[in-house]
Each structure stands twice: as structure tokens, then as C-alpha cells.
Amino acid sequence: MSILISSIATLGILGLIYGLGLAFASKKFHVEIDPKIEKINEILPNANCGACGFPGCAAYAEAVVEKGVEINLCAPGGTEVTKHIAEIMGMEATTTDRKVAIIHCQSGGKNNTNFKYDYQGIETCKAAILISDGPNACNYGCVYQYDCVRACNFDAMHIDDNGMIIVDKEKCTGCGACAIACPRNIIEMVSIKKRVHVLCVSEDKGAISRKACGNNTACIACSLCVKACKFDAIHVIDNLARIDYEKCVNCGMCADVCPTSAIFDPLKEVRAQKKAAAKAKAEAMKKKIAEQKADENKEEK
Amino acid sequence: MGFKTFPGGIHPRDYKAFSKDKNIEKMPVPKKIVISLSQHIGAPAKPVVKVGDEVLAGQKIAEAGGFVSIPMHSSISGKVTKLDKFRHPTGTLVQGIEITSDGEDKWIELIDDSNYMELTAKDMKDRIAAAGVCGMGGAGFPTHVKLSPPEGKTIDTIILNGVECEPYLTADYRIMLEQANDILAGLKILMKIVDAKNGVIGIEANKPDAIKFFKNLLKNEKNIKVVSLHLKYPQGAEKQLIYATTKRKVPNKGGLPMDVNVVVQNVGTAIAVYEAVRYKKPLVDRVITVSGRIVKNPKNIKARIGTFYSDLLEYCNGTTEEIGKIISGGPMMGFAIPSLETPMTKGSSGLLLFDKKEAYKEKEDVCLRCGHCVDICPMNLVPSLIAHHVRNDDWDSAEKFGVMDCIKCGSCAYVCPSNIKLIQWIDIGKIKVSENRTK
Numbered sequence A: 001m002s003i004l005i006s007s008i009a010t011l012g013i014l015g016l017i018y019g020l021g022l023a024f025a026s027k028k029f030h031v032e033i034d035p036k037i038e039k040i041n042e043i044l045p046n047a048n049c050g051a052c053g054f055p056g057c058a059a060y061a062e063a064v065v066e067k068g069v070e071i072n073l074c075a076p077g078g079t080e081v082t083k084h085i086a087e088i089m090g091m092e093a094t095t096t097d098r099k100v101a102i103i104h105c106q107s108g109g110k111n112n113t114n115f116k117y118d119y120q121g122i123e124t125c126k127a128a129i130l131i132s133d134g135p136n137a138c139n140y141g142c143v144y145q146y147d148c149v150r151a152c153n154f155d156a157m158h159i160d161d162n163g164m165i166i167v168d169k170e171k172c173t174g175c176g177a178c179a180i181a182c183p184r185n186i187i188e189m190v191s192i193k194k195r196v197h198v199l200c201v202s203e204d205k206g207a208i209s210r211k212a213c214g215n216n217t218a219c220i221a222c223s224l225c226v227k228a229c230k231f232d233a234i235h236v237i238d239n240l241a242r243i244d245y246e247k248c249v250n251c252g253m254c255a256d257v258c259p260t261s262a263i264f265d266p267l268k269e270v271r272a273q274k275k276a277a278a279k280a281k282a283e284a285m286k287k288k289i290a291e292q293k294a295d296e297n298k299e300e301k
Numbered sequence B: 001m002g003f004k005t006f007p008g009g010i011h012p013r014d015y016k017a018f019s020k021d022k023n024i025e026k027m028p029v030p031k032k033i034v035i036s037l038s039q040h041i042g043a044p045a046k047p048v049v050k051v052g053d054e055v056l057a058g059q060k061i062a063e064a065g066g067f068v069s070i071p072m073h074s075s076i077s078g079k080v081t082k083l084d085k086f087r088h089p090t091g092t093l094v095q096g097i098e099i100t101s102d103g104e105d106k107w108i109e110l111i112d113d114s115n116y117m118e119l120t121a122k123d124m125k126d127r128i129a130a131a132g133v134c135g136m137g138g139a140g141f142p143t144h145v146k147l148s149p150p151e152g153k154t155i156d157t158i159i160l161n162g163v164e165c166e167p168y169l170t171a172d173y174r175i176m177l178e179q180a181n182d183i184l185a186g187l188k189i190l191m192k193i194v195d196a197k198n199g200v201i202g203i204e205a206n207k208p209d210a211i212k213f214f215k216n217l218l219k220n221e222k223n224i225k226v227v228s229l230h231l232k233y234p235q236g237a238e239k240q241l242i243y244a245t246t247k248r249k250v251p252n253k254g255g256l257p258m259d260v261n262v263v264v265q266n267v268g269t270a271i272a273v274y275e276a277v278r279y280k281k282p283l284v285d286r287v288i289t290v291s292g293r294i295v296k297n298p299k300n301i302k303a304r305i306g307t308f309y310s311d312l313l314e315y316c317n318g319t320t321e322e323i324g325k326i327i328s329g330g331p332m333m334g335f336a337i338p339s340l341e342t343p344m345t346k347g348s349s350g351l352l353l354f355d356k357k358e359a360y361k362e363k364e365d366v367c368l369r370c371g372h373c374v375d376i377c378p379m380n381l382v383p384s385l386i387a388h389h390v391r392n393d394d395w396d397s398a399e400k401f402g403v404m405d406c407i408k409c410g411s412c413a414y415v416c417p418s419n420i421k422l423i424q425w426i427d428i429g430k431i432k433v434s435e436n437r438t439k
Helices: A002-028 A035-043 A057-067 A078-089 A147-151 A177-181 A206-212 A224-228 A253-257 A268-300 B121-130 B171-178 B180-194 B208-217 B238-246 B267-279 B309-315 B372-376 B383-391 B395-400 B411-415 B422-438
Strands: A099-103 A157-159 A165-167 A187-191 A234-237 A240-243 B024-026 B032-036 B060-063 B078-087 B093-101 B157-162 B198-204 B224-229 B262-266 B285-291 B299-304 B325-328 B335-337 B350-354
Touching: A035 A057, A035 A078, A057 A078, A099 A165, A147 A157, A147 A177, A177 A187, A224 A234, A224 A253, A253 A268, B024 B171, B032 B078, B060 B093, B121 B180, B121 B267, B157 B171, B157 B180, B157 B238, B157 B267, B171 B180, B171 B208, B171 B267, B171 B285, B180 B198, B180 B208, B180 B262, B180 B267, B198 B208, B198 B238, B208 B224, B224 B238, B238 B262, B262 B267, B267 B285, B285 B309, B299 B309, B309 B350, B372 B383, B372 B411, B383 B395, B383 B422, B395 B422, B411 B422
Parallel strands: B024 B299, B157 B198, B157 B262, B198 B224, B285 B350
Antiparallel strands: A099 A187, A157 A165, A234 A240, B032 B093, B078 B093, B285 B299, B325 B335, B325 B350
8 A cells, every 4th residue: 555655646746846847937938929920921831832931831921021022922822821920910911812823835735836856754754854855856845744733732724635735724722843853944934813824935936846846836927916015025045935914004006907916815715706897797787888889870760 | 923902893794895805996087077076175276277188097177275174186187067066975966077088098197117116205295296096995184184193293103004893894904915016005105194103004814815815925024013813893993903004093082083192094095195206196086895685796996086977876777776865885884875976085995785675774762771882882882872962952061072083983773673773963063063162
């Protein structure tokens, strides 16, 4: 019996001593953490994508509170998160446009592109471009080893039946991980409001790039778009038309005149249809007027 | 006959029987050639001719673009027809000079300086530099630069590399049998230039006749000896050859052979050196092996630099089956090229053709942690870990594990039971790490 009591007492006293020690230490060495940091950390998406330029969401939260870093850097969170952070920090939210990834090459996917040779190396674009500037006939375009798809943390990039990469604009957060992964530098983060894009990156001369491209989307540097643009927003530099997104107003005039389909505007066909309809209408009117005039002439006679 | 070697390495089947017993054949002058301006390591050469100029064989058409660079010479007589970018055997587009032959093969005047051994070291080196000689084993380092050690470093041994450890290739073997005297003369010139006391010729055990032949030739030479080496890949790599022949270890992390008082040259380079010093003949031709199971007539061809691979293959009567893969160089370290319309360079030692079945690659599997790659790595690295770090874009760790010391011999990928393309991953790591360093 005495053994039982003594052992319980020993353990009890030891526990008490250590407990007191810990309680003392936690008071003595207490570190003040700004409650804001924890709050912001909870709001952030916790994808740790690195789009803000900090190693993970916690680091960004700390930087916002302690170093006064800008609060609108979280691309996946978007305006929602920015607003919440602004509330916590007692600041006013400055909204930025949501950006999405645009792949500036639409040579028709793995199944439609012209290839120089059959690439059998490791499955990464970094390696594919080392052999004779990549397996595809075009020395600038997508090599279809899908580094960008693997880099996407948000399931926003998919490969379609033709082997082409499709960006899901709803899911894309504009973090830019795909653009960093792409060794050809053909992915750009563009504001979601911009609708007109040049879908070619070939700096070869027109004839060469047209021949190499499998999908008739090669820019042949004809400069028709430059003449058509009334806002000085498109220029041909190094045999390639480039849109200045600061100046572009989405009018789509360049896409209308483009002889290949290098300049992409989803409304191009709608406009073309409208235009055709208007033309038909005008012609019908002309006919009608002519007929009327003819009738009048007859009556006069 | 005691064989020497280095730790690690592999034993691939050598496939040399295709072309081993074929004498070197001189190929007729091709109709058209392209002299690439970057056939070597260092600054590209600068062209000194214009389109339309008439040139003679051996005439200088581009001058060295710096100290670590070499001049280029026309290898045929004819007219310059184009200055443009052409595919290089390594796969990149580089500036080149296209020359169309006039069919006459007129040469510049060559001298025959029989007292060439009385020249000073500097004169010899100047002649080598003017002849545009670079390493003919593959990497193509300018020879005159290798022979100019910085002050304070002395060279006591010249090692001639007659190993030819790559499967299929037999060009060096043939020149060792057919031009042995030229090789020895070249070796003596090299020894005189850097004031080296000893000369060593390293030859692998699968060339017993070459070893015997040289041993007989060198009976009366005290300073030059033949070292017979175990049959193992990559014995012909510089650092491995130095260890195998002299037991000296070149330090890792950027060490050079001259740190252990050695210069290594290929046997082909020795002949080029001899011809440059004695005849002032520029380097305009070399021996290249055209081989492979599907080649109708595998041959060792003495061809002009700039000859298109398609012409070489035509000279070997083409192939029996459809080509699945073309490799410039040896199968282990050579480059796969997409088209035969590629001109050969001073470093082209072979043209290999495989059918689709031979070129087939197994699918990659997961790492079994068997450690084979670690056992055989001749540089004592851990290839599986380096590849793992490169896969995860962890360049710092890759560098810590010595990715830059890798000599890209490919032994790790050869032995991997899971068919992991280790060397390809490591190669990307090397490129990325060196890019990050220069940033």
C-alpha cells in the first residue's frame, strides 16, 4: 500500500513542478503575435502558389502586417480576399483586374502540329526544346510536353482530344505558375477583360512560319492589323504582331483584317455575321429601290 | 599484360565488328559543303569571305573570334554560295558558310618542312593555331589553348587518347593501325611544345593488334609508353583516362587536367598537329565511322569537314531498312539529329543509323533504390538523387549533390533497371544550374 502512495505522490509532485515550470516559461518568454496575421492567414486561399512573390500564404500575411506590403498581391484570392484584408488592416481596397493565362500558340494541338521528328525523351518541355529547337516544325511554338499543365495548382489547364491545352478561365487565378514553367515563354498573364489576342509567337518570316504551323494560325507579319488599328495598339516587331494591352480597346478591327487566324477575337464571327446580314439587307433595299424606280419609269412611259 | 582502369564504369556491347576491319577510304569531293563557324568550344569564327568568292581547298575562310577560338578553312575548292544559319550536329542553328565545289579540288600550296622538330615551341603552336586544330574526340576544345598552360603550371605528361570506348566507333582504331607513325610524330611535337618528359598512349584491351603494333614501334623509345586498359566505358573520358594511366586524380568541382600536370589529346588530334606543323596543312578532313546494323556498307571514311551526312550515307550505299534514329557521334554521348541534311564538323567521330526497333525506348518506371547508378558512376556521384532534385526544380540541392561534376557519360541511364532517363534529367540540371550561375 505504501508503495502505491509513495509512487503516486512522487509522480504528482514531479508533475506539479514541471507544470509550474512550463507555466512560468510561457509567461516569461511570451512572444507577441499580431492577431491580424492570423486573421489574414485564415482568409488567404492557402494554396501556397507563390504568385504574391512570398514563400507561401503565411509569409505573405506576415509581410502585409509587418512590412506594409501591398494587399492586392494575392492572385488566386482576387478582389474578395483583397477586400477582406483591407477590412482587417483598416485600409481601402484598390481593386485590380483579374488576370488569366493566355497561351500565345494555337498550332492545333499535338495531333495537328507539324513535327520535325518524333520526340522520345523525358516528358518535359525543358528537355524537348534542347534537340534542334524542339520537335515541332515551328521553332517558337508549343512543344506539347505539358509542363504548364503539371505546374497548375488550380486544375485550370486541361488537354483536349487534339492534345491542345485549354485554359479554364473560371478556375484560372492568374498566379503565373504556368508562365514560369514554360521554357518557350509563350504564356502570358493578361487581364480577363482583354478579348483580342495574337495566338502566334513565331519570329520567322511569313512563308516559313506559315509552312511550319499546322493550323493556319501563324502570323505572317503582313502588317494589315497595324494599319487597321486606330489606337496604335498593335505593332509588328521581329516578324510578329504584338498587342499593347495598355492601349487595346477590344474593338477587334485587327482580327477582322487578319488573313490567317493569328489574331483571335471570339466575337469576330458574330461581327462577320452581322456585317453580312447588314450587307444583305442593304443589297435587298437597293434592289427594291431599283425595282420601284423601274416601275415608276414604266408608268411614266 | 596487366590492364589498368578507373573505379566505376560499365561494359556495353561494343558492336565494333561492323566496321573494325574496313580500311580507311578516301571519299570523293562532295558537290556541296557547309563549314559551320562553331565547330569548337569558344567564340565562333568570323567569316572573311563574301558570297561569290572563289576559294581553294585549305584557304582560310573565317578567322578566330578570340583566343579560345579557331580559324576555319575551306575543305574543297569552289565558290562561296551562301552565308546563312545551318543545323549543327548538336541540334542548334549556327552560322555557316556554304561552298559549292568546282569539281577540281585545287589546293593551296603546302610546304614540306622536314626539319620541323627544330622549330621553337612558339612557332609550332602558331602553326597549330593557324591550322584551326581542335580536339577531335567530340568536345572540340582548341588545341593551342590546351597547350598554353597558365604560368606556374607545368606539364610533365602528354596522354594520347586511343581508347575509343564508345560502341560502334572505329575511326580512331583504324588511324592507329594505318597512321601510327604520324601519331607518334604528333605526340613528339606535343611533348616538345609543353616540355613534357613523358608520353603515354592509352589503348583499350579490345584492340590487341593496335597495342602490339605500338609496343613494337616504341621498342627504342624510352619516354613514350603504351598503357593497355581494361575494356570499360567511359575509359576515354579525360579524367578517367588520366586516373587509369597515371593514377592521378583531377580534383572535382572544376579541376582541370593541368592541375595534375597532364594534357590529354585524341590520337586524331595528334595527326592533325603533325600535319599542321610539318606541312602547314589546315584541318580540313577527318576520319569518321558510318555504322549501324541497317547500313548496307559500314565504313571508315576520310571525309572533308562540312560534308553532309546524307552524302556520307550515300557513299555507304544507304540503308537496308527505314531509318528510325540518326546519331551524330557515339551511341552513348552522341546527339540524336532530326535530319541527314547536317554537315559534319571537326568533332564528328561517327554517324550511326538505327531502325525503329533499335531506337525504341522503354517506359520509365519508379526508382527501386537498387543503387546500380551509384555503383557505376565514374565521377562518384549519386545520379538518382540528382535526377530527383532536378525533377522537382530544386537547383540548389542538385548543385550540392555535384550536378556540375557530371561528365554526361550516360552510364547511369544505361544500367537503370527501371529505365529512368537519369542522364537526360541531369543534363537539364547542368544547363539550368549554369544558367543560374551566369545570371
